[in-house]
Amino acid sequence: MKKILTIAGSDCSGGAGIQADIKTITAHKMYAMSAITALTAQNTIGVYGVQEVTPEFVALQLDCIFTDIRPDAVKIGMVSNVEIIKTIANKLLEYKAKNIVFDPVMVATSGSKLLSDNAVNALVQRLLPVADIITPNISEAQSLWGYPVESQKDMLDAAIYLSIMTGKGVLIKGGHLTECADDLFFINGQAHWFTAPRIDNPNTHGTGCTLSSAIACNLALGCTMEESIKNAKAYITGALMDGLDLGKGSGPLNHIYKII
Template sequence: MEKVLTIAGSDCSGGAGIQADIKTITVHKLYAMSVITALTAQNTTGVYGVQDVTPDFVAQQLDCIFRDIKPNAIKIGMVSNPDIIAVISEKLQEYQGVNIVLDPVMVATSGGKLLKDHAVEVLAEKLIPLAEVITPNIPEAEALCGFQIDSLDDMRKAAEKLSSIAGKGILIKGGHLFSSADDLLLYESKEYWFREEKINNPNTHGTGCTLSSAIACNLAKGHSVPDSVLLAKKYITGALRDHFDVGKGRGPLNHCYAIR
């Protein structure tokens, strides 16, 4: 069985973060492992508190995993401060982590801020170059690129700028910009457009976490980057179409829709 490691924050309400990642990995029939970077007090209505794990303890978790069960793919989600980012970068290089998918989580679906401003530059410098794929949405891509994205051409320009930093796969998710759910993957200087109708479902809590985890799962199974994105898009589209409804705010999608 292939093993997938998620490095992310905990969502006590179960819809995003570590909890969403483990659900996603499990329904892909792979072995899930986790390194927790932060505890959050949140639910479908907002983020009410964030408590960072110490960088030393993040390092200790990574040591324990890599010295015993080496992952076939790694998903990185919420990394809220520069010191945690630095230690993750050091450990992934030390242990030669492969198939790294970076979801540059900055703001929760409910609007709560999850990444400190001064951490963005460190993220771009230390983690983006290690990733096989990064998966920013429009606001995250704007923060990383430094310019506003209002069109398909802007998405292309943003992907090209991020590619010059990372040199690998850049998946820009267009759901914040358009009435459709068209995403752009720039990989090895080639454009891949993944065009989907936008599903009329307000319950989208954790979709970014889930998509990046699904991409990591497919990379672990040996699929190419474009095929991994395609399969992950199909999975998340099905989970949204299930119209799961829990919570008083913007609820999570149904990670288990396919195995009921």
């Protein structure tokens, strides 16, 4: 059985964060492990509180995992401060972790901010270069690039910049664009567009977490990055089309609409 580690925050309402990751990994019939970076009090409407885990305890969780059940892939989600970012980067390098997918969570689906301003530089300098692929959405790509992303050309320019800066693969998710919902994967100077119809479903809580975890699962199987993205997009499309409707705001997906 393939083992997948998620390093992320907890969503008490179950739609995003480690809860979404664990559901996704389990749906892929893989063994899920988690290192929790923060506890959040949130639901489909908003984020009402964040309690950060100490960097020392994050490090201890990672030591326990890597020295016993070594993961075949790692997904990184919410990392809320500089010291936690440094700790995660150092530990992943120490243990020579493979197949690292980083979803740079900065803002929740509800619009609530999840990353402090001074942590952005640390994220760019320390954590992005450790990952094999990063998966920002439009707003996150804007924050990392420093310019507005409003078109496919902007997506390409941002992806080129981030790829040159990190030397790694960059998947910019186009779901927030008005003209289309295409995703762009850029690696080694090559652009790969993934086209898909926009799904009419307002319940998108945890989509970024789910997609990045699904990519990690496919990488653990030995799929290429392009294959992993394609398979992960097919999985999340099915979860969205299932039409689960929970909560008063932007609700969660049905992660177990089928078992992969």
